[in-house]
Amino acid sequence: MNNRQLVRPRTVAEATTALAEAEARGGRALVVGGGTIVVPQLTRREVNPTDIVDLGDLEIPRVRYDENTVRLSPAASYQSLLDTPCAERHMPLLHLMAQGITGGIQIRGQGTIIGSLVCARPFSDAPAVLVAHVAHVTLASSRGTRTVSAEQFLTGPEQPDLRPDELVTAVILPLRPEAVSHGYYKLKFAESSWPVVTCACTVLADGTAEFTLGGVRGVPWRMHLSGSVARDPRRLRDAVEERMSALAEDDFWADVRADSSYRRRVAATVASRASRHAFARLSSGMDQR
Ligand SMILES: Cc1cc2nc3c(=O)[nH]c(=O)nc-3n(C[C@H](O)[C@H](O)[C@H](O)COP(=O)(O)OP(=O)(O)OC[C@H]3O[C@@H](n4cnc5c(N)ncnc54)[C@H](O)[C@@H]3O)c2cc1C
Incomplete structure (x- = not known):
């Protein structure tokens, strides 16, 4: 019998509350973005969380622009970058990279940029491209929020600067008018x-x-x-x-x-x-x- 708790938050606050509650109970929460890495790990029993926080129902836009930045949410998949108007202009390297992700439409549609960043695999496309975009990473927990550069976030191979009760809520790319090609x-x-x-x-x-x-x-x-x-x-x-x-x-x-x-x-x-x-x-x- 599996007593694992499954939470499907609709807001970031609900997600961070679930992570904080799991930690307070001495549990191990697992965040699921698109699930392309963690669901196979769960199936193979390589991870054994007490709580699953599935971000699939978060009610947030995948990609947002403002005057000076592009903001990617935990729901931003490779395909959503390809489908976003002006992505080629405002996030050119990510757009070039997303075109070359293997695994077909399933992985492009399901796998997220933030999921790849958090995995921090040295050979993956997204972490280095986010560093090239001079991206920043926003993290939230019930204790508050903090922002670090993508370069600082990647502290070593498969070692993101992420505490057990934290969620990556956004990756922010500055629009860089000085970048011409x-x-x-x-x-x-x-x-x-x-x-x-x-x-x-x-x-x-x-x-x-x-x-x-x-x-x-x-x-x-x-x-x-x-x-x-x-x-x-x-x-x-x-x-x-x-x-x-x-x-x-x-x-x-x-x-x-x-x-x-x-x-x-x-x-x-x-x-x-x-x-x-x-x-x-x-x-x-x-x-x-
Ligand atoms: C067939 C196949 C082909 C692939 N091809 C490529 C390729 O060509 N190039 C490449 O670079 N990669 C490739 N990948 C890897 C792919 O990029 C990743 O599987 C995907 O981006 C991971 O995102 P996800 O949302 O599915 O992550 P998940 O599996 O949901 O999560 C991955 C990790 O991130 C954590 N996490 C997810 N979201 C958050 C969040 N918001 N806050 C905190 N933690 C979070 C999870 O807890 C977990 O530790 C491929 C994968 C497959 C299966």
């Missing part, structure tokens, strides 16, 4: 496989470029380079190699798909393809506002 490239071994190494490239109005690599270290890795370096594959390779040589060997990520030396070998090439994508979009006028 964007490119995204992911290396994977088969059409349907998960990423191995990813890179988001943002070209800024002053000609410089930001690169955010995923799958190279345990957390997304951001670097800012001059335009002349970013545009030239050979100089870009040297710049990425130089930065990697400053890292300790155990800073590099390794998993079943690729060991750390492979990731290290391909990082500069992946960055160079993201850069080529961004500068090609810039010269074709695709990213001109």
Whole structure:
């Protein structure tokens, strides 16, 4: 007989109350977003919560714009980004990334951006893309709310800065008028496989470029380079190699798909393809506002 409590909150306050009550009882609450990661874990009995807080009935908009920001709620799935008007303009990297998520319409429609962020898997697309967007993460509990940058939120591989009674209530992306073009490239071994190494490239109005690599270290890795370096594959390779040589060997990520030396070998090439994508979009006028 399973005595697990199932709560389907309609508001953030109901959700945080359920998390606080579970904690006060000494229970272990599990938040379910789209459920694409946690439901299989429950089925395989890899997790054994006392309480399930299913966010599927939250009555909140998936994506909201205001003058300076885009706000993604826990209900924002990959598909909802693709369906949102002006997403390509206001969250270009997320839009590029969402087009390449594997698993078909089921995963794109069910899996959420926040679910992927909270999993904090070094090889996943969304965490590094959110860092590239300079996103902030808002967390709520019955004790109050706090906001941290996505970079701070990802404290290590599969280690989000999230307390047991907290809920991620929003990811906030600043609109960045200084960002004039964007490119995204992911290396994977088969059409349907998960990423191995990813890179988001943002070209800024002053000609410089930001690169955010995923799958190279345990957390997304951001670097800012001059335009002349970013545009030239050979100089870009040297710049990425130089930065990697400053890292300790155990800073590099390794998993079943690729060991750390492979990731290290391909990082500069992946960055160079993201850069080529961004500068090609810039010269074709695709990213001109
Ligand atoms: C077939 C398949 C293909 C995939 N392809 C890709 C791919 O190409 N690239 C890629 O990067 N990923 C891929 N994924 C992973 C996918 O991105 C994630 O499964 C999805 O984004 C997770 O979101 P979710 O809402 O389903 O998370 P859930 O399974 O609901 O939750 C995941 C974790 O986040 C926590 N959580 C969820 N929402 C909140 C919240 N608001 N506050 C606090 N904690 C929360 C949960 O407690 C759990 O720990 C794939 C997955 C599958 C199954």
